[in-house]
Amino acid sequence: TGLMAGKRGLVMGIANNRSIAWGIAKAAAAAGAEIALTYQGDALRKRVEPLAAEIGAKVVGHCDVTDAATIDAVFAEVERLWGKIDFIVHAIAFSDKDQLTGRYVDTTEDNFAKTMLISVYSFTAVAQRAEKLMTDGGSMLTLTYYGAEKVMPHYNVMGVAKAALEASVRYLAVDLGSRAIRVNAISAGPIKTLAASGIGDFRYILRWNEYNAPLKRTVTIEEVGDTGLFLLSDLSRGVTGEITHVDAGYHVVG
Ligand code: 0WD
Incomplete structure (x- = not known):
């Protein structure tokens, strides 16, 4: 379809072909969008470049x-290339693996701050730069998880971070709404990615969702990609400040 024809956007957070951002x-x-990608460090560059070529x-x-x-x-390069943008996707999170197991109460000050900086503040930092380039309005999208709403085993400080992200x-939806910039999140169900492999008992969480969703x-x-497409496109032009669950319905029972 030509749903995204003429739209240009920046996608951040592709680590490999299993990343949600890749979907x-x-x-x-x-759907016809022109896309710019970033990578984190040289190791991921080698994975991201062939994926970029594919699309x-x-x-x-x-x-x-x-x-x-x-x-x-990165934003200076996007401005040089395109002058303006229509959307951004933020699919970035990090916490020390040692604290994605055991008890939340044992979170250290250092890891709490680092988790919040990378998983929460970075979306606002990116929004600040993107706002300047969204001269015809736009759509900003981030990724969250049900651990923001309910206590999930091992999710710990990341659950606290996702609550703050939501x-x-x-x-952000209120601050940017008058400029026709919409801000939304997808709350994705568990998917086996690089980031997810750091979470304790992740296979059990996948199995639990299969039984209960x-x-x-x-x-x-x-x-997740197809709902992302909806939220980035004009089909969702009346939607902002929303957390959309793409979780096979788990949140209604979990
Ligand atoms: O079950 C899941 N996989 C779910 C993930 C369920 C619900 C939500 N999410 C969220 C994650 O919390 C994250 O916000 O989706 C987002 C994307 O995660 P993903 O697709 O599961 O994981 P992955 O493919 O690993 O991509 C996340 C990437 C990093 O990968 P690694 O694994 O190398 O940390 O986030 C990027 C990095 O590419 N990233 C950073 N980018 C820039 N600066 C940084 C950083 N400091 N830290 C991590």
């Missing part, structure tokens, strides 16, 4: 959200 990038590109995307550089200069550099979606299965990055 969204594929769906947007197939005709541009690779606009290294971005580590803990280094604001790299965020600025609150920031609402505050209304659809009796887990979701794919392609399914």
Whole structure:
């Protein structure tokens, strides 16, 4: 379809072909969007470049959200290329693996701060830069998880971070709404990705979702991608500040 024809956007958070951001990038590109990708460090660059080629995307550089200069550099490159943008996808999170198991109460100050910076503040940091380039309005999308709403085993400090991320979606939606910029999140069900492999007992969580979700299965990055496409496109022009669950319905029973 030509749903995204004429739209250009930046997708951040592809680590490999299992990344949720890859599912969204594929769906947007197939619908006619022009896409720019970032990578975090040289190891991921080698994975991201062939994926970019597959969908005709541009690779606009290294971005580590803990280094604001790299965020600025990426947005400067996007501005040089396109002058303006229509959407951004933020699919970035991090917490020390040692604290994605055991008890939340044992979270350290250092890891709490790092988790919040990378998994929460970075979306606002990116929104600040993107706002300036969204001169015709736009759509901003981030990824969250049900651990923001309910206590999930081992999710710990990341659950606290996702709760803050979801609150920031609402505050950003208000701040940017008058410029016709919409801000939303997808709350994805568990998917086996690189980031997820750091979470304790992840296979058990997948199995639990298969047994209990209304659809009796887990979701794919392609399914998250299609809802991402909806939220990035004008089909969702009346939707902002929303957390959309793409979780085979798990949140109604869990
Ligand atoms: O079950 C899941 N996989 C779910 C993931 C369920 C619900 C939500 N999510 C969220 C994650 O919390 C994250 O926000 O989706 C988002 C994307 O995660 P993903 O697709 O599951 O994981 P992955 O493919 O590993 O991509 C996340 C990437 C990083 O990969 P690694 O694994 O190398 O940490 O986030 C990027 C990095 O590419 N990232 C950073 N990017 C820039 N600066 C940074 C950073 N400091 N840290 C991580």
